[in-house]
Amino acid sequence: MLRYDNYFIPKSLDEYFNLLTEVKDYRIVAGCTDVLPWAREGRAGNVFIKNIIDITNIKELNIFEIHKDKIKISATTTFQKLFIDPQIRKDIKILPQVSVWFADDQIREQATIGGNIVNASPAGDGSPAFLTLNAQAIIMGRKGKDIYERKISLDKFILGRNKVDLQGNEILAALEMDNTKGYGASFEKVGHRRSLVISTVCVSCVARTDSSGKLFDDVRIAVAGVREIPCRLEKTEKFLQGKEINEQNILQASVLDLDVINARSRLEYRKEVLQNFIIRAIIKSVSEKIIIKENYFEKTKIQKLEEVHA
Amino acid sequence: MHKLTINLEVNGRKINKEVNSHYRLLDFLREDLDLTGSKEGCGAGECGTCSVFVDGKLVKSCLMPVAKASGKKIETVEHQGTPDNLSTLQKAFFLTGASQCGFCIPGMVMAATSTLRNNPKADIEEIKEEMGGNICRCTGYQKIFDAVELARDVISGKLDPKALEEYSKPEASYLGANVKRIDAPGKVTGRLKYAADMKMPNMLHMQVFRSSRPHAKIKKLDLSKAKAVSGVEAIVTCDDVPGIDNFGVFIEDQPVLAKERVRYVGEAIAAVAADTLEAAKEAVSKIEIEYEDLPALYDPEEALKDEILIHEHYKTNLVKHIPIRKGNVEEGFAKADLIVEEKFATQPVEHAYLEPMAGLSYVDSDGTLVIVSPSQNITHHRHMMSKIMDLPINKVRFIMSPVGGGFGGKEDMIYQGMLALCAMKTRLPVRYVMTREEDITSTAKRHPSRTNYKIGITKDGKITAVQIKMLADGGAYGCSTEGVMRKAAILGAGPYKIDNLQMDTFGVYTNNTPSGAFRSFGALQTEFATESILDICAEKLNMDPFELRRKNMFVAGDLTHTKQELNSASIGTVLNELESLASWEKGTPNSRGASRKDLNGKDNRDSCFLGARLNEKPEASGGVK
Ligand SMILES: Cc1cc2nc3c(=O)[nH]c(=O)nc-3n(C[C@H](O)[C@H](O)[C@H](O)COP(=O)(O)OP(=O)(O)OC[C@H]3O[C@@H](n4cnc5c(N)ncnc54)[C@H](O)[C@@H]3O)c2cc1C
Ligand code: FES
Ligand code: FES
Numbered sequence: 001m002l003r004y005d006n007y008f009i010p011k012s013l014d015e016y017f018n019l020l021t022e023v024k025d026y027r028i029v030a031g032c033t034d035v036l037p038w039a040r041e042g043r044a045g046n047v048f049i050k051n052i053i054d055i056t057n058i059k060e061l062n063i064f065e066i067h068k069d070k071i072k073i074s075a076t077t078t079f080q081k082l083f084i085d086p087q088i089r090k091d092i093k094i095l096p097q098v099s100v101w102f103a104d105d106q107i108r109e110q111a112t113i114g115g116n117i118v119n120a121s122p123a124g125d126g127s128p129a130f131l132t133l134n135a136q137a138i139i140m141g142r143k144g145k146d147i148y149e150r151k152i153s154l155d156k157f158i159l160g161r162n163k164v165d166l167q168g169n170e171i172l173a174a175l176e177m178d179n180t181k182g183y184g185a186s187f188e189k190v191g192h193r194r195s196l197v198i199s200t201v202c203v204s205c206v207a208r209t210d211s212s213g214k215l216f217d218d219v220r221i222a223v224a225g226v227r228e229i230p231c232r233l234e235k236t237e238k239f240l241q242g243k244e245i246n247e248q249n250i251l252q253a254s255v256l257d258l259d260v261i262n263a264r265s266r267l268e269y270r271k272e273v274l275q276n277f278i279i280r281a282i283i284k285s286v287s288e289k290i291i292i293k294e295n296y297f298e299k300t301k302i303q304k305l306e307e308v309h310a
Numbered sequence: 311m312h313k314l315t316i317n318l319e320v321n322g323r324k325i326n327k328e329v330n331s332h333y334r335l336l337d338f339l340r341e342d343l344d345l346t347g348s349k350e351g352c353g354a355g356e357c358g359t360c361s362v363f364v365d366g367k368l369v370k371s372c373l374m375p376v377a378k379a380s381g382k383k384i385e386t387v388e389h390q391g392t393p394d395n396l397s398t399l400q401k402a403f404f405l406t407g408a409s410q411c412g413f414c415i416p417g418m419v420m421a422a423t424s425t426l427r428n429n430p431k432a433d434i435e436e437i438k439e440e441m442g443g444n445i446c447r448c449t450g451y452q453k454i455f456d457a458v459e460l461a462r463d464v465i466s467g468k469l470d471p472k473a474l475e476e477y478s479k480p481e482a483s484y485l486g487a488n489v490k491r492i493d494a495p496g497k498v499t500g501r502l503k504y505a506a507d508m509k510m511p512n513m514l515h516m517q518v519f520r521s522s523r524p525h526a527k528i529k530k531l532d533l534s535k536a537k538a539v540s541g542v543e544a545i546v547t548c549d550d551v552p553g554i555d556n557f558g559v560f561i562e563d564q565p566v567l568a569k570e571r572v573r574y575v576g577e578a579i580a581a582v583a584a585d586t587l588e589a590a591k592e593a594v595s596k597i598e599i600e601y602e603d604l605p606a607l608y609d610p611e612e613a614l615k616d617e618i619l620i621h622e623h624y625k626t627n628l629v630k631h632i633p634i635r636k637g638n639v640e641e642g643f644a645k646a647d648l649i650v651e652e653k654f655a656t657q658p659v660e661h662a663y664l665e666p667m668a669g670l671s672y673v674d675s676d677g678t679l680v681i682v683s684p685s686q687n688i689t690h691h692r693h694m695m696s697k698i699m700d701l702p703i704n705k706v707r708f709i710m711s712p713v714g715g716g717f718g719g720k721e722d723m724i725y726q727g728m729l730a731l732c733a734m735k736t737r738l739p740v741r742y743v744m745t746r747e748e749d750i751t752s753t754a755k756r757h758p759s760r761t762n763y764k765i766g767i768t769k770d771g772k773i774t775a776v777q778i779k780m781l782a783d784g785g786a787y788g789c790s791t792e793g794v795m796r797k798a799a800i801l802g803a804g805p806y807k808i809d810n811l812q813m814d815t816f817g818v819y820t821n822n823t824p825s826g827a828f829r830s831f832g833a834l835q836t837e838f839a840t841e842s843i844l845d846i847c848a849e850k851l852n853m854d855p856f857e858l859r860r861k862n863m864f865v866a867g868d869l870t871h872t873k874q875e876l877n878s879a880s881i882g883t884v885l886n887e888l889e890s891l892a893s894w895e896k897g898t899p900n901s902r903g904a905s906r907k908d909l910n911g912k913d914n915r916d917s918c919f920l921g922a923r924l925n926e927k928p929e930a931s932g933g934v935k
Contacts, residue, residue, distance in 0.1 A: 036354075037373070096924055
């Protein structure tokens with residue numbers, strides 16, 4: 001049970017930073033979907049924190065900008081917003097795709113992208129998707145009376161399990177990411193069931209072909225669930241750059257980064273799933289037809305993979 | 311306790327109220343407004359029994375601090391309809407029978423309402439996806455989905471509202487008929503009160519201090535700091551039991567609260583009753599204990615050696631051995647063409663009823679001790695309680711509150727004794743509601759088992775002999791182990807004619823979580839071994855598994871394993887039905903037929919995907935420069 005004496009909902013950054021100077025024992029929260037389940041038996045148990053500071057009403061953090069090349073959205077944006085926003089759906093397809101696999105409709109109404117990133121669970125689904133959008137974390141802090149802002153790429157911001165690069169009174173304010181208009185996208189996830197599930201493996205992919213539709217132009221893949229920090233698959237991405245879209249190339253690419261896996265359990269299983277996910281994610285992101293329904297890679301995998309390994 | 315003032319609208323009512331500042335929206339609705347249609351199945355966002363609308367968006371109220379709800383409009387299941395004026399969706403749930411224990415149903419109604427509000431034309435995939443955050447443990451999802459589709463079609467005008475009244479009129483038999491469930495309106499509207507929903511004036515809250523050790527002597531128990539917590543009215547231990555301190559479904563071997571020794575992690579040691587839940591929790595955290603650890607037993611094979619005894623006075627760890635002998639197995643095996651020997655193991659399983667354990671106890675004006683709880687065994691509980699509390703049986707009353715799923719898990723009287731002690735000691739009503747985590751750690755599980763199996767069979771598939779030895783881990787206390795061993799022995803060899811059978815089931819004590827009743831009551835563990843080994847035999851004999859079973863199945867006139875003559879046997883009908891429903895292609899179990907495929911074959915389910923509401927199918931999103 002989480003107990004607290006005060007629940008503050010500051011309306012501005014000034015009010016927020018002022019509060020931080022006034023109260024000592026505090027925790028900031030956004031959607032509370034990580035914090036409340038954490039304060040239960042078997043995890044943190046009964047927790048008392050004198051002050052809870054809710055950041056979801058800070059007016060400066062109400063950012064939702066979609067520009068031609070970049071988008072900038074606040075850390076307090078909910079995953080359900082990413083799921084339903086028409087423009088996002090149209091242009092940054094990976095975001096609704098990760099959202100549909102994220103928790104359920106109800107949790108998504110509360111759960112924020114900032115909470116997801118800062119919580120930095122190795123199984124978190126948001127970060128791999130944001131990584132494929134080359135996300136930059138925008139951080140705000142206050143020194144004396146001056147509010148400052150710094151920007152750091154998301155892969156540098158996440159330092160480890162439950163650890164991110166936030167100092168002193170800093171807050172994750174927003175994410176700046178590529179507008180991937182014209183890119184295909186695919187989010188692959190597996191866990192013990194379909195809804196409300198922690199990722200055992202998840203893969204995010206955004207990609208596009210060249211104008212002929214025959215060559216890979218830009219492929220970006222990131223994984224989570226299989227290691228402490230999510231990461232991009234650089235060798236795979238580089239290998240595919242400019243290559244012809246065919247079975248052989250996809251299969252060859254799919255094995256190049258399997259050593260990113262560094263999990264405590266079910267290694268072989270994760271490896272097999274990860275490879276299948278990479279293949280599927282690439283195919284989905286560049287195909288216009290529903291190839292998977294015809295069981296494309298299930299067939300090819302069994303016959304062709306040995307050749308690739310050999 | 312610190313308070314804050316909130317201003318909000320609940321079900322159309324404007325409310326301005328001081329509340330406990332740390333309350334979640336769910337606590338506020340249930341405790342302050344008595345809107346108990348929203349339930350707490352897990353408290354962690356996983357089950358959806360607490361779903362409510364906040365400014366028109368469905369959220370899980372167990373994950374929302376009440377402060378966040380200030381200034382918002384809340385809508386709960388109580389706003390959706392009343393038992394005499396059901397909403398269309400509620401009528402549909404009523405008709406399709408989508409309300410078994412009913413504990414998940416208010417949340418389901420809310421999730422369905424949200425789904426159809428978001429898209430009145432939602433198709434089945436969309437319905438499934440959007441209701442994915444709500445779980446049901448007993449109705450199953452089909453009837454629920456049927457209800458939502460029915461309501462959708464009525465709302466859209468595709469179906470006449472009369473469709474919501476199409477119950478069958480049972481003539482001779484109720485079997486297979488869709489009769490009106492008289493309890494459904496109370497369930498679909500969230501009006502039915504389960505134990506945790508009940509409240510009485512001056513009611514205290516109970517919390518339990520539990521063992522962190524699997525096997526230990528209690529050297530010292532210091533309650534002084536706990537007693538000093540403001541609001542604490544009573545703390546009870548085994549010393550407070552006035553009568554004979556033991557209970558159990560078959561063997562009465564379990565004390566209400568641990569006596570001198572703890573035997574499993576999670577065993578109750580002391581119970582605190584306080585005027586608030588928070589005070590009771592705080593007091594529990596201040597109880598001090600010193601243990602002297604004892605060597606512990608986790609393995610039932612080890613337990614059989616009796617080197618460490620879990621209950622010393624029994625001089626053995628064996629709870630029950632049930633032997634069955636029929637014919638002569640040696641002769642039977644001699645006649646076999648094929649002998650197969652295998653080992654099988656099953657794990658403990660949690661019942662996961664959606665309603666965590668809860669109860670309320672009070673002493674009536676005439677001195678009668680009353681216990682309200684979702685007990686699956688109230689008469690037996692009443693008898694045990696009368697001995698424990700040293701009260702004449704007419705001074706003990708058990709009231710069975712609606713059971714939010716039990717599956718055998720609510721047969722043990724594991725918390726009612728503590729409630730009774732607190733109520734008698736304080737003469738005030740006392741309520742206890744377990745959290746999901748507490749329920750999982752402290753209540754009985756399905757018996758984990760290990761089975762050694764030997765079967766003899768002829769070339770043409772006739773079973774000649776079966777020898778089964780099953781060892782079950784009963785955990786720290788007897789609970790239902792004896793009965794479970796009996797059923798495992800009687801039913802385990804399956805519905806097959808076996809002339810030569812040697813069956814032995816053993817249940818033993820260990821320091822694991824107690825094992826208890828769980829539907830099928832032991833038969834599952836041994837029958838799992840039987841059916842598996844029959845498939846192995848079918849493979850080895852190159853025979854169709856249905857065929858093999860038909861050759862051996864019981865028919866009227868056969869003697870069961872315990873030698874009762876059967877007047878009728880239905881296994882043949884069951885096999886036929888199964889074979890056709892499964893679109894089974896004849897052949898050995900490990901063969902693949904010509905027309906059946908692993909994927910996309912007839913009657914095979916499509917592989918699972920999410921994204922019914924995305925613009926394009928997630929299978930392909932096609933990015934081109
Ligand atoms: C039933 C259930 C299902 C879930 N399913 C998934 C899933 O499928 N995938 C997944 O990835 N996660 C899942 N989660 C986890 C959780 O919902 C997400 O991690 C969510 O995004 C957390 O956001 P929040 O706003 O609720 O965080 P909060 O709980 O409010 O905060 C989490 C942490 O981040 C800090 N924090 C929050 N915002 C900021 C900020 N802007 N700056 C600095 N620090 C901040 C808080 O101090 C806290 O330590 C699930 C949770 C539940 C309960
Ligand atoms: S989801 Fe809230 S109680 Fe289970
Ligand atoms: S009816 Fe759904 S849990 Fe019982």
